Structures are given as structure tokens and as C-alpha cells.
Amino acid sequence: MASNGNNSGLDRARTKMREAGVDELAVETFAHYFRLLEHGETGMVPEESIEPLDMESLADAQVAEADAAEAIGACVVIKLNGGLGTSMGMDRAKSLLCVRRGLSFLDIIARQVLHLRDKYDARLPLIFMNSFRTSEDTMAALARYDELPVEGLPLEFLQNKEPKLLAKTLQPVAWPRDPDLEWCPPGHGDIYTALRSSGLLAQLIAAGYRYAFVSNSDNLGAVPDPQVAGWFATSGAPFAIEAVRRTPSDRKGGHFARRRSDGRIVLRESAQTLEADKEALADLDRHKYTSTNNLWFDLQAMQDLLDARQGILGLPLIRNVKNVDPADPASPEVIQVETAMGAAIEVFDGARTIEVGRDRFVPVKTTNDLLVLRSDIYDLGADFVLDQASDRVPFVDLDSDFYKLVGEFDKRFPEGAPSMRAARSLRVSGDWTFGRGVVLEGDVALDSPSAQRIAPGAVLVGEDTDA
Template sequence: MASLDTTTAPAAQTGTASKRARGQTAMDFKSAATGVSAKAMRNELNAMIQGIDDPDFKKAFEAEMQSFFILFNRYLAERAKGQKIDWDKIQPPSPEQVVPYSDLPESTNKGELLNKLAVLKLNGGLGTTMGCVGPKSIIEVREGMTFLDLSVRQIEHLNSAHNVNVPFILMNSFNTDDDTARIIQKYANHRIELMTFNQSRYPRVNKETLLPTPKSAVEDKGAWYPPGHGDLFDAIMNSGLVDKLLASGKEYLFVSNVDNLGAVVDTRILEHMHASGAEFLMEVTDKTKADVKGGTLINYEGNVRLLEIAQVPNDHVEDFKSVRKFKIFNTNNLWINLRAIKRIMENDGMDLEIIVNHKQSDKGEAVIQLETAVGAAIKHFNNAHGINVPRSRFLPVKSCSDLLLITSDLYQLEHGQLRMNPSRMFQSTPVVKLGDHFKKVSAFQKRFKTIPSLLELDHLTVAGDVSFGRAVTLRGTVIIVANDGQRIELPDGTTLENKLVSGHLKLTDH
């Protein structure tokens, strides 16, 4: 009878995952695994495994629970030791640890290198924060096209322009897989090889009892969670895709968030990766006050590491947010050597920093989710370093404020890629802050008859019940505030330049 064990891999599991699990569990977590919490967790997980009849589902579920059990044991061990990062050992990265993009030479053998590349988008998130149902990647963002449509168009153009075959891969979660499978059928006749696989599904843990909240493997989705994009390495190895890509001649993987419209294939970075022999490249860009919570690269005891805000001691959070000390942040655009992934995962695996995410379940109980970040893997790869790229390679859509920017005349669309409008005098992106009335996409669409011209905008703040007519132009700094009970409707053709607009459309110089 197969079951999880604290010192050996499950009997039914073979190959890469079992070798890694056996080695790590025995060496690193033996003491923690003998604890009461570890034993109780092991028993609960085993009970769920034994409740499965289908052999294929049982084997896959058991592999996931083994990986989760390793992560849980690490959490217990670190909690018991009170391990925290030593702030005094943190230094800004050295010049060789972050290379300026401007120093990279132009690519000379684009076709040859592109044929060794695969592109992967992290597609596990939902569009709930923007008021949408289903995967975030199916939100329409420009000219009726979704995030997925734009990505497919980019890869299709790349393949046609260079006569290459760059596969397009989606890492879904159990939240997005079914919807994505239906949607991607429309790309069947496109010049693109499209693959998908699922990241792991881990059980939420009751904060007080440290036991899994689900009692069976098929319990409601709300009892489970996708464990962060650091799960990429376990999930892609378990899927068999790494071996499949290597067998087809692929050597490099370009990974990015599906909602980052600036994350397009760049042959200069690919050429640098090939020429330098780097196994892992992280694209970073200069930090602004809007990015103070973003993870940053640091020099820790001579090694390059990713530091996330969740790892920072409370009394150093303001230091972490400082633009002076930490001048760059991680865009989560990553270039990774596929053979290196296989080598590392088949040996000791990865020891990624655990991010403890506190949540409340649908039943009202306090739960924790143990997650990891994919960028934290930088410490495991040879000659890994950062590339300080232009801000144009970081164009995420996290809110309707971002949506306003990328749907406006600030950008032009070419082969699925957004480029800053050359008519804009300054290449910096304006700061846009839309209030709660614009939080959901449906409300956003109702409040703009057409998207205003933002070509000469520096800063826009909108609060309260405000709507925009057709052909509105916003320039300089514009602040529009409708107080409670008031409504502001900007007429068609309105031009506002350095204005503060309050109730009843009273315009004053700002």
C-alpha cells in the first residue's frame, strides 16, 4: 500500500521526483519529520491518498503530496529554528551580478538561437481583482484581443519572420486549466506549437492545528491552492515537458507572467545567455516609488539572491522599500537553461525560500498557504545574474489603471507587441490612479465612451463618480474628484491640462 514516508519516497513513485524527495527528506528534514505536526500531516495526506481508486490520479496526487510534504517539513524546521535572513549581510548586487542591457551586443545568429528557444507564460491567475470571471489571460486588453491573443500573435510573427519553431507553453493552475483548454482551441490553425501543463495543487493548512483543511483529494477547490510560480520546476519536470523539449533540440526557456505585455522575446538577451554560458538570467529594471514592494536582487555573502518583501524583518521593511539602497526590482522575466533545470532537479532539487501567505477560508477559518517564487531559484544556477532592462519590458496589467494606459494612444500595437507611441515627448509612463468606481472592468468600460488621449499626460488621479465623454484629452497633471453624492461628467471633446476638477465641473488651475 503506497503512503508518504518521512525518510523515503513513496513506493509507487519512480524516477526523478522520487529520487529528489528521498534525498531531501532524509538529509534536510529528518528531525522536523519526527515531530508531532509532521506525523499528523503525514497521516492526513496518506488518508487522502488511500481514498483514491483511479491508479493514474492516485500516482499523480501522491507525487504532489510528497512535494508538499517536503515543503511543509521545511516550514516546520525553519519555524522551529526561527531562521530569518541576516539583514547586516545584505548588500546591493555587484556590477558583475547585474549587467546593463545597453552593454549587450546585437544578435548575429537569430534563427539558430531562436530554434533552441521555448516561451512559457505563467497562466495560473484569475481575473477576480479586476472583476472578471475565469483566467486573467482572457481579459480583453487591446483592440478586442486578450493577453493570450497578443502572446500567440507575437510568437506566430516570430516563427514566420525568422522561419523558426518557437513553442508556446502555458503553465496553468487547477483554477484556469479547464477554461484555458477550451479557449486555446481557436489557435489550432495558427503557426504555433502550443503546449500546456498544470502547476501543483496543494492543500491549505489550518493555522492553529497545522493540519490540511481538505479531507479528501476531490474536495472543493476552496480547500486547495496553487503554490506560487516557484512550483514551475517541480511541475514542468513531473509533466515530462523538459525531456520533450530537450529531445526536440530546445535549450532555453523564456518565462514571464501572462499579464506582462512588455515581456516579448529579445534576441539580444538570448544571444547574451548563449555567449556567457549563464544558466539563469533575471530581467530587472530601475525601481520607482510605484515598485517599492517588488522583489530585488541582492548580494548575500558573495552570492546573488532574490529578496522578497515577505522575507524582510518588520523593522527593515522601510529600508527594503528605499529606492536609494535597492535601485532595481525583479520583472519576473526569466531566461533559464533547460539542461540545468534537469540536472538540478534530478540531483538535490531546489531549496526555495518559503513565503507564508495568510488567508481566510470560505468557512471562516484562518489558513496558511506555503508558496515559493520562481525567481528565488537564481541561487541554484551557474553564472546566474541579472540584466537591467528598459522599463518598456515591464508592462503589467494588474488593475484598471494599468488597463487605461495600455488601451490609450500612449501605445501602438504591432504584431501583438505594444510599443510606446513615438509622438510622446518623454518615454516615461504616466502615473494613473483610478478610484474604486473604476475597479472592475465592466465599470471601467461604462465610464469611458472612448479612451482619452494620454500622449502628454504626466499624472492622473480620479476619485468618485466620474465619467468621460468622447475624444477627451488629458495633459500634464490632472486630478478629478467627485465627492459623495456628486457626479462629474466630462463632455465630449474636453481638454484638461494641469487642472483640478471638483463637483459641478468647476475647473481651476492646478
């Protein structure tokens, strides 16, 4: 891959970023990855270069109450909140989506943090990394929580943006019909660049904070738990990630491994896996753990490493090939240069992983996930922490022709989600509207070529039940 034998692609990209007001550190970080791309770097992690990773479990960790309280008192909570939920038909911050009892992701996150502040008499700042598309809506929604801001600290900082590059030439793409589509976020690995360039990293250290807990705003299981904070603080590690056992639904996703060459922990994403290694990627017995994207780091250790590397952490490149207009497969192919924040685990000496329960990993990526979250599978307690009320989380597969977009999904559950505590699975093919108080048991499959309504209070019993 070359850019016509010179740096014109990079020069044009730099100029475009500066003219758009992108921070200079972000420009130089992009330049670092552009050069890797230009020299043929793919970011691939061959199976032969890694070996499986085992790890300790939080369930076995002994954390003293005093250590937990001290750690949470020195912690700041950062939520990644740049996503619009476009895959579900949304055009505003995904975290504004109603989840339970009229509360959005943002409402529940704010109340989780406020509860912990009261319980542990901790400052516990909550700060969102927004995009220019989510900032206004998010800040307006948070304005109702007068007590949420911590004096001297912002409630948000903004992620950076970078130009999409034409796959054939590495030139910044021009798309006059919708210039916004010329830009993309640099992946959530941008958090470290944005924390430093905004001055927030130095600000937090100066204010006496020691640890950061970072997670996605669409994962309500990602509570800044004092036990995990205490484990991290007493471990002495500079960086750690919470992991969960992979399930069949994680076969195509990323996983942890240990690099043979230097023994460091790596996080291999599916986009970094060679086609020949896809079978090994899907082997749940070989690669047992996936990332929750809940991570912890020592603020001072992060600043020291960034200082030593002139502000560029040097995370592994992810070369993401897409169409400039994701909705138009005929539009030009572009490369999005991305990094994953979890990949920072390989740049820190002494980084750790710890296995946590699946209750700390409840991401909502599709309306299938949203239905489970809105159902009675989870209770929401006075601490606003999700409590799994059934032995298992049922598998849900809704017909994407009718349920993929939130607006259409809501029309088909006008009186709320069905009871799913006794369900193993729900597969829906066709257009089905659910009445109030529907109960699902066992493996329920619905299939009809014409629109159907399920009567209020109906009990649908699948073939396999516990009865």
C-alpha cells in the same frame, strides 16, 4: 509552530493531495516545505545577510544577429497563465481580458510568437502553464490559431495545487461551504515541479530545444526578444532574470541582492522581509533593481539539477498567511506554502541578471494598469510588440469604490480610454464616466461626491503641463 507533536498534519495533507490526484513529485515537494514550516522556518531574509547588487545592462550588450537568430531557434516560450483576475472581479482566465483593438492578452501573445516564427524561421513553441480553473477557457480561446501548436508538443501543462494549512495547527483546513477554497497554488515556483512531473522538460530536451523563456501572461512587454535570447545563450549562464530599475511604485516590492555568506544572487520578496528591514526594502538607492519575472534557463541545466536533488529544487520558502476565504476576514487564518520561480536564481552556480528597459515590464495587476495599457501610451505594431509612444508612463489612481472591478471600470469608459500621452498623472475620486476622445494633460485630479460625466472630446488640463 508544531502539529501536535507528530506528523498528522503532513500525513493528512499527503492523503488529501493523493486523493485529489496531485502528482507524487508535487506531494513530496509540498512535504519538503511542510517540514521546514514545522521546524519554524519563516523564509525571512534579514538585511544584514545581504548586500546591494549591481548588474550589466542589455543596452550595453553586444549581441551578433547570428547569435540572436540561433538562440531564438533553440528557445521555447512558457507563459504563466494560472490567474483568474479575482482582484479585478473576474472569474475566468485573466489573460482573456480585452486589451487593445478587441484583442486579449492571449491574442497578442499568440501573434507576437507567430510573427517571430515567420521572421526568424524558428519553431518557437508557445506553451501555457494553466491552472485547473484557467485551462478550459484558455484552450478554447487559442483554438482559433490553427498554426500555433508545434507538432509533438502540447499547448499547455497544469500547475499543481496544495492544501491550505490552519495557522494554529498546520492541519489541512476544511471549508465545506466552498471546498475549492481549501486549496491554493504553490506559487509560481511550482513551474519546475510541473515541468518535470508532466514529462514536458524531458520532452523539450529530446526535441532539441535548449532554452526556456518564462514570463507572466499579463505582461505584454515580455516578448521572447532575440537580442535577450542571444545574450543569454552566449553568456553560458544556466539561469538568468531580467531586471528593471525600481521606481517609487516598486518600494514595497521585491528586489535583487547578493548574499554575503556565499556570494550568490538572491531575490528577496516583500513577504521575506522583516518588519525592521522594511525601510531598507523601500530604499531605491540601496536596492536598485526589481524582477520583471521574465526569466531564462538552460533546459539541460535545469534537468541536471533536478536530477541531482531528486526532483526538489529547494527554493526558499514563502510563508503566506491569509484567510481561508479571502473575502471573509473572519474566516480562519491559514498558511499558504509558496515559492517564487525567480528564487531559483540562488540555486544555480553562475546565474546572471541583466537590466532591461521598462518596456519589457508592463504588468497589469489592477484596473489602473489596464487603463494605461488601453490608452494611447502604447502603440501596437505589426509585430504586436508594445511600443511606448510617450516619454513617460503616467501614474493612475482610480477610486476603488467605482473602478476596481473590470465590469464597473468598463461602464465608466464606454467609448474607450482617454488620450494620456501628455499626462503625468490621473487621480480620480468619485464616480466619473468618460466620453469618447477625452484628452488628459499634466496632472489631472477629478473629485466629486456625485456622479459626473466628462463630455466627448473634452481636454482636461492639470496644473503642471509641458505647454
